[in-house]
Amino acid sequence: MTQNNPKVSSCSYGNTNQKAANEEELLKHNMSKIKHKIVVLSGKGGVGKSTVAVNLAVALAEKKFKTGLLDIDVHGPSIPKLLGIEGMMATGTGDKTILPIIYNEYLKVMSVGFLMPDKDQAVIWRGPLKYGVIKQFLTDVLWDDLDYLIVDSPPGTGDEPLSVCQLIPEPDGAVIVTTPQDVALADVRKSVTFCRQVNMPIIGVVENMSGFICPHCGNLTEIFKTGGGKSMAQDMGIPFLGAIPLEPRIVDSGDNGFPHLSASSSNATEAQKKFNEIVEKIINGGNK
Numbered sequence: 001m002t003q004n005n006p007k008v009s010s011c012s013y014g015n016t017n018q019k020a021a022n023e024e025e026l027l028k029h030n031m032s033k034i035k036h037k038i039v040v041l042s043g044k045g046g047v048g049k050s051t052v053a054v055n056l057a058v059a060l061a062e063k064k065f066k067t068g069l070l071d072i073d074v075h076g077p078s079i080p081k082l083l084g085i086e087g088m089m090a091t092g093t094g095d096k097t098i099l100p101i102i103y104n105e106y107l108k109v110m111s112v113g114f115l116m117p118d119k120d121q122a123v124i125w126r127g128p129l130k131y132g133v134i135k136q137f138l139t140d141v142l143w144d145d146l147d148y149l150i151v152d153s154p155p156g157t158g159d160e161p162l163s164v165c166q167l168i169p170e171p172d173g174a175v176i177v178t179t180p181q182d183v184a185l186a187d188v189r190k191s192v193t194f195c196r197q198v199n200m201p202i203i204g205v206v207e208n209m210s211g212f213i214c215p216h217c218g219n220l221t222e223i224f225k226t227g228g229g230k231s232m233a234q235d236m237g238i239p240f241l242g243a244i245p246l247e248p249r250i251v252d253s254g255d256n257g258f259p260h261l262s263a264s265s266s267n268a269t270e271a272q273k274k275f276n277e278i279v280e281k282i283i284n285g286g287n288k
Helices: 010-031 049-062 127-140 159-167 181-196 230-237 248-255 270-286
Strands: 033-043 067-071 101-104 107-111 146-151 173-180 202-207 240-243
Touching: 010 033, 033 049, 033 159, 033 181, 033 248, 049 067, 049 107, 049 146, 049 173, 049 270, 067 127, 101 240, 146 230, 146 240, 173 230, 181 230, 202 270, 230 240, 240 270
Parallel strands: 033 146, 033 173, 067 107, 067 146, 173 202, 202 240
Antiparallel strands: 101 107
């Protein structure tokens, strides 16, 4: 009795390899138009990572740098809400490319949130699907020529951070966000180790929610302590970019879709001043 073994043509392997090679070339070509690529990471959730990413992108755009903001938090995209552009939908073109949302003259934005018709819809994807959409965002979105691409990654060291760190060619590095308390610092140390293991340069650490500034009297209260991020950075031999105090206006501006740094005021808040100092350090450190 003859056993019929399935035959796979070597041609199929060749086609698959060629397709992968073409996709790799397209990704490199798309990313080659972007001068600086920065990934914003955090060891745990709730430290204000997305707020830092949004305000970094807005600050760069306000300085007239052509900027892209990519939200790869597949399960909890918050960038559309923070920028006040919830409900907008990304559109495709005839050649299978995707048009990012134009926030203003200098800022383009892309998020999984722009692909979901219902903002309350849960994204239930396993690793390969998440990898695929992140690769598509880097390959098929028409970023064109940019000075900066800021990537807001979900917390931790899972599929999304690993995928983007492996896919982006020649990144400038990671900005790691933490809060001062020990429980956050323990996780951010893992983010530092993660970056070193995947050969992602570390631009520096930002300590967010570093003390609460009372809007009435202006006194600083150390709700989450202060200085932990700086101490950790020194201990691990990485740059410390600065500390941002917790202010009610930051929460209000984020909830209202109006980035804190873009709030026009003759008297800048302490958080605005600190963040602008951090942005200047990133610009100076990122220039090649």
